[in-house]
Amino acid sequence: MSVLPDPGASRAVLVGTSRFEYLEPLPAVANNLRALADLLCSPLSLQLPAQHVTVVEDPAAAHTVVGAVRQAATGASDTLIVYFAGHGLVDAQDQLVLALPHTEFGRIETGLPYDWVRQVLLLDSRAERHVVILDCCYSGLALGRMSAGTGLADQAAVEGSFLLAAAAETRTALAPVGETYTAFTGALLEALRRGIPGGPALVDLGVLYRHLRVSMEARGHPVPQARDRNSGAQVALGRNHADLPAAPVAAAAGADAGERPWPDPRAIRTVTGFFTALAQVRVVSGLTHQAVSERSAGRMAAGTVGALLNRSTLPTTWRTTAVYLSACGVPDEQITQWQTAWQQLRAQNLPAQTESREVTDDGGPGKARAWQRPLSALRRRRDH
Numbered sequence: 001m002s003v004l005p006d007p008g009a010s011r012a013v014l015v016g017t018s019r020f021e022y023l024e025p026l027p028a029v030a031n032n033l034r035a036l037a038d039l040l041c042s043p044l045s046l047q048l049p050a051q052h053v054t055v056v057e058d059p060a061a062a063h064t065v066v067g068a069v070r071q072a073a074t075g076a077s078d079t080l081i082v083y084f085a086g087h088g089l090v091d092a093q094d095q096l097v098l099a100l101p102h103t104e105f106g107r108i109e110t111g112l113p114y115d116w117v118r119q120v121l122l123l124d125s126r127a128e129r130h131v132v133i134l135d136c137c138y139s140g141l142a143l144g145r146m147s148a149g150t151g152l153a154d155q156a157a158v159e160g161s162f163l164l165a166a167a168a169e170t171r172t173a174l175a176p177v178g179e180t181y182t183a184f185t186g187a188l189l190e191a192l193r194r195g196i197p198g199g200p201a202l203v204d205l206g207v208l209y210r211h212l213r214v215s216m217e218a219r220g221h222p223v224p225q226a227r228d229r230n231s232g233a234q235v236a237l238g239r240n241h242a243d244l245p246a247a248p249v250a251a252a253a254g255a256d257a258g259e260r261p262w263p264d265p266r267a268i269r270t271v272t273g274f275f276t277a278l279a280q281v282r283v284v285s286g287l288t289h290q291a292v293s294e295r296s297a298g299r300m301a302a303g304t305v306g307a308l309l310n311r312s313t314l315p316t317t318w319r320t321t322a323v324y325l326s327a328c329g330v331p332d333e334q335i336t337q338w339q340t341a342w343q344q345l346r347a348q349n350l351p352a353q354t355e356s357r358e359v360t361d362d363g364g365p366g367k368a369r370a371w372q373r374p375l376s377a378l379r380r381r382r383d384h
Contacts, residue, residue, distance in 0.1 A: 001234065001264075002200065002202040002207075002235075003234060003235065003264060004046065004239075004264075005267075006079075006269040006276075007272050008049070008052075008271060008276075009077045009078035009273065010046065010079040010080065010127075011054070011072035011073075011075050011079075011080050011127075012037075012052065012054070013054045013080075013083070014033050014054070015083065015084045015098075016029040016030065016033045016055075016056075016058075016086055017058055017059070017086035017098075017100055017101055018030040019101055020099065021102050022102070022103065022104045022105065023087050023099060026086060026087065026182070028179055028181050029086055029175075029182065030057065031181050032085045035181065035185075035189055036083060036188075039192060039193065041053060043283075044238055044241060045192055045237055052075075054071070054072055059100055060101065060102070062111070065098075066112075066117065069117055069120050069121070070120050073120055073127065074124060074125070076126060076127040077127060077269065078127060078273075079130070079131060080121070080125055080129070082117065082121070082131070082132050083132075083134075084098055084133075084135065085135040086098065086135075087103070088134070095113060095115060096136070097114065098111060098112040098114055100112055121161070129235050130161035130232070131237075132161055133165075133188070134165040134166065136165070161229050161230075162205040162227070162229070162235060163227040164205065164209060164224060166183075166222065166224055166225075184224065187216055187221075188208070192237055194241060195240045195241035195244075196240055198242075198243075199243060200243070201239060201261030202236035202238075202239060203236055203238050203239070203240050204235060205228075205233045205234075205237065206233030208237065209224060209226040209233070239283075260284050261284060263278075265337040265338040265340070265341040266337055268341045270345070271314055271349060274314065274342070275311060275312075278308070278309060278321070278324070281325060282309070285328040287327075287329075289303075289306055292328060295328075296324070296326075300323045300327060305324060308321065314342065314345055316346075318339055321338070322335060322339065325338055
């Protein structure tokens, strides 16, 4: 089953080299980095906190990249994303070498062996899942053309990960002069921004890979490669924005509500992830803040909906969150799972939470009250 990573427990390191002393420049790479960083932090993708996305542009030395990956690897417990764009070299042992600003063709010691990055992921990472995206071009060819090697995905594979790599074909330009992005990254950005018509609710890596293969082949571009280790293909990079609900859930909870692609509360590990998923519930429901309020039978003002979704600390009681989830149409079974996630996070963050105050039903601060009424009773009262 596809799953969106918890943004609070995930990290991304985006590395790109666009300016070179000895190799052809790749100006589109700088645009790749900015656009991908913005996307990963936005509602169109994972909504990662800005401090969880590290951009390493034109690194002066190999240790700069390795250090950034190692720091992110020790900080991520859910998903770690590592992206590289720039020239790629192949050494005498047919191993991948990532080009840096001072890299010279034929002098591999001036580049970054990809295996160094791979070892960090294997030995130092706490993350359960790794996503590696390589948009590498071969420096011996003309501007924007890729390496002729065929083993890129095999070389870069890491256990417990998904490797997505641009194909290495000399016949097709991948960084056309004058284009904003390289062809591979441009297609990836387009798929996540616009969605995949007719695709599933979540754009997981397996779906994204198949879409890129079809779309890039249709454009006459090289076909991407991929390697899946331990179900890494199920990691989603965002919701399918071409498939979001066009209509809200029915007034009475039914099959439609249960079949909607609700966020999975069992994947929540951090407070950030809790509120990110909570906001996604409203998006999936198709309801406005006012509509959520109306469906709560007066138990939740529209302002309270916004206040709840914009909190940075967990509510000290469960009631307001339960009302919100039920009003959005989330099935009772899943609301129970949400409550379990809230309880676990409360236990982990109890010292910090003692200083916060609950949001009351009218949107103002007040004393915490226990949520004791059964969810089925709430739903009956709401529907009447």
